Each structure stands twice: as structure tokens, then as C-alpha cells.
Amino acid sequence: MNKLDMMKIFVRVAETESFTKAAESLNMPKASISTYVQRLETLLGTQLLHRTTRKVTVTQDGMTFYERCKDLLSDMDDVETMFQSGEVSVSGRIRIDMPTSLAKNVVVPKLPEFFKLHPDIEIELSSTDRKVDLIREGFDCVVRVGTLTDSGLVAKRLGNYSMINCVSPAYIKKYGIPKKLEDLNKHLLVHYVSNFGSRPDGFEYFNGEKYTSLKMKGVITVNSIDAYTSACLAGLGIIQVPLVGAAMYLKDKSLVEVLPKLKAEPMPISLIYPQRRNMARRVRVFMEWLEEILKSYIK
Numbered sequence: 001m002n003k004l005d006m007m008k009i010f011v012r013v014a015e016t017e018s019f020t021k022a023a024e025s026l027n028m029p030k031a032s033i034s035t036y037v038q039r040l041e042t043l044l045g046t047q048l049l050h051r052t053t054r055k056v057t058v059t060q061d062g063m064t065f066y067e068r069c070k071d072l073l074s075d076m077d078d079v080e081t082m083f084q085s086g087e088v089s090v091s092g093r094i095r096i097d098m099p100t101s102l103a104k105n106v107v108v109p110k111l112p113e114f115f116k117l118h119p120d121i122e123i124e125l126s127s128t129d130r131k132v133d134l135i136r137e138g139f140d141c142v143v144r145v146g147t148l149t150d151s152g153l154v155a156k157r158l159g160n161y162s163m164i165n166c167v168s169p170a171y172i173k174k175y176g177i178p179k180k181l182e183d184l185n186k187h188l189l190v191h192y193v194s195n196f197g198s199r200p201d202g203f204e205y206f207n208g209e210k211y212t213s214l215k216m217k218g219v220i221t222v223n224s225i226d227a228y229t230s231a232c233l234a235g236l237g238i239i240q241v242p243l244v245g246a247a248m249y250l251k252d253k254s255l256v257e258v259l260p261k262l263k264a265e266p267m268p269i270s271l272i273y274p275q276r277r278n279m280a281r282r283v284r285v286f287m288e289w290l291e292e293i294l295k296s297y298i299k
Contacts, residue, residue, distance in 0.1 A: 004076070006040045007069045009033055010048060014058045014066045015095070015138030058136070067135060070274065091120035092282045097134075098143035101225050101245035103127035110293050114286070121282050134272060140283045141273040143290070145242070153272050158291060159298035160266035161242035166255040170235030178238070178258055181205065181214065188237035189216035192228050196221070204240060204264035211265040240264040244297040266299055 012022040013033065023030040041048050048062035058066060098107065103125060115121070126132060126139070134142055134153060148155055167177075178187050184203060191200035200221060202213035220236050222228050225245070232239040233254060240263075249255035271287055273279065
């Protein structure tokens with residue numbers, strides 16, 4: 001086995017944190033995976049992985065080598081196809097992460113269209129409300145909503161999510177429809193917090209000069225987007241969400257828009273990816289496709 005193949009094996013072990021999982025995904029014997037990683041460590045003269053009976057973790061040298069391997073393997077993907085003419089089949093595995101609501105309501109329903117265009121691509125889709133470690137967890141790109149911190153990664157701003165205020169028909173039947181800001185003192189808000197114990201923000205709106213918030217009563221506080229939407233569907237209060245997360249519910253009328261002139265501040269949405277000179281074609285085509293399907297939800 002050549003060095004390039006051993007690098008691919010090491011990258012897979014580092015990403016899965018398991019010799020067994022790496023062997024299964026590569027369709028190779030576990031013993032062979034371990035042998036090739038040991039051979040690579042011998043060639044490099046350093047330990048790349050910490051091994052225990054329960055888990056495999058990457059050493060500091062291993063993380064440095066992992067990042068270089070990802071760069072080199074990405075470059076190789078482009079080199080292999082750069083002189084081919086005509087339509088080139090794009091293949092390989094992409095690991096991506098995005099918010100749950102985006103995956104559930106927009107991306108997953110449209111993936112059959114993507115696979116029709118690129119049948120040889122495989123996708124590992126993570127959809128959580130936590131911020132994943134893009135490098136350590138081996139993601140090719142992630143979608144993040146909100147203000148970004150300086151992480152040393154490449155961030156491509158796609159635009160801003162349009163926001164919307166929603167209630168359910170059951171809520172309207174019980175409390176009526178709020179038509180102006182002053183009406184909200186007679187209504188309920190579903191409160192969202194990242195961590196319990198922190199104070200909810202209240203109802204956000206633009207007062208003509210700046211975005212501010214109005215404290216509102218509420219009977220439930222949640223810390224996940226799924227629970228936030230579910231509480232609204234159950235008639236427990238008003239929610240303020242990106243249009244992308246509410247579109248399917250507005251379409252089937254299980255949610256109704258209210259106070260259209262008092263929307264929360266648009267939320268920035270960005271694509272984040274490792275800082276590489278060249279990006280694998282499979283990742284690039286997916287990112288371009290994702291940008292296209294998000295256009296109708298972004299300002």
C-alpha cells in the first residue's frame with residue numbers, strides 16, 4: 001500500500017475515532033487498518049493516535065498531520081480530474097453539518113434532486129443545534145446561523161435569514177390574533193434559551209431606530225429548536241423563527257403568520273469550511289447547490 005492510501009486510512013480513523021468504524025466504512029479488515037496506521041507512524045517517527053480499549057483519539061502531532069492530509073487529499077481530487085474533458089463524474093463522501101430545521105425542512109427533502117445530478121456522491125449529514133468542531137470532527141463544511149466568532153476558518157456569508165412571527169390556529173382560537181405591539185401584553189411567547197437559568201430575550205422588533213425586545217409572559221421555556229416549534233404548534237405561544245424553518249408549516253396552515261411589520265432582526269447565515277488552497281470538487285458542487293436552494297429564504 002502506498003503512502004497516499006495510508007493517509008486516507010489515517011484520516012478515516014481520526015474522523016471516526018475508531019479502527020472498527022474506519023474498517024467498516026473502507027470495507028477492510030480491522031487488523032489491516034491498525035497495521036497501516038502503525039506503519040505510517042513509523043515512517044513519520046511520531047505517534048498519531050492515542051489508543052485505549054474504548055476510544056481512539058488524535059495526538060497533537062496527529063491533528064497537525066490530519067489537517068495536512070486533508071489538504072493533500074483534497075488537492076489530489078482536483079489533480080485527478082483537471083485534464084479530463086467534458087462532464088466529469090464527481091464522487092466521494094462529504095461530511096456536513098447544519099441546523100436541524102434547515103436539514104429537516106429544506107435540504108433533506110431536496111436531496112433526491114442532488115443525488116440525481118451526482119449519483120456517486122455520499123453524504124454524511126449531521127444536524128444539531130450545537131456548534132461542532134469542524135476540524136476535529138472531520139467536517140468538509142458546516143452551515144451556521146448567527147454572528148460568527150473568529151475561528152481561523154473560511155466563512156462565506158450567504159445572506160440573512162428572513163424572520164417571521166408565527167402562532168397556531170389553536171392559539172388564535174383561544175387568545176385571538178395580535179394586531180399591534182400593544183396587544184402583546186395579553187398574549188404568550190414561547191421562550192427560547194441556550195442554557196436554562198439564563199433570561200429569555202422577549203419579543204424582538206424594530207422600533208424605528210433599532211432592534212429592541214419586549215418582555216412577555218410565557219408558560220414554557222425550551223432550549224432546542226424542535227421543541228420551540230413544537231410548543232408553537234401545540235398552541236402554547238408566539239414564536240419568532242427564520243422563514244426557512246416555518247415554510248412547510250405555513251404551507252399546510254398548521255402555523256399562521258402574525259404581526260408582519262414587527263419582525264425580529266434577520267439572522268446571518270454562512271458556510272464555514274477549512275482554510276485550504278483547493279477544495280474537493282464534490283464539496284464545491286454541494287456548496288453551490290446548497291446556495292441555490294437557499295436563495296428564496298435569504299435576503
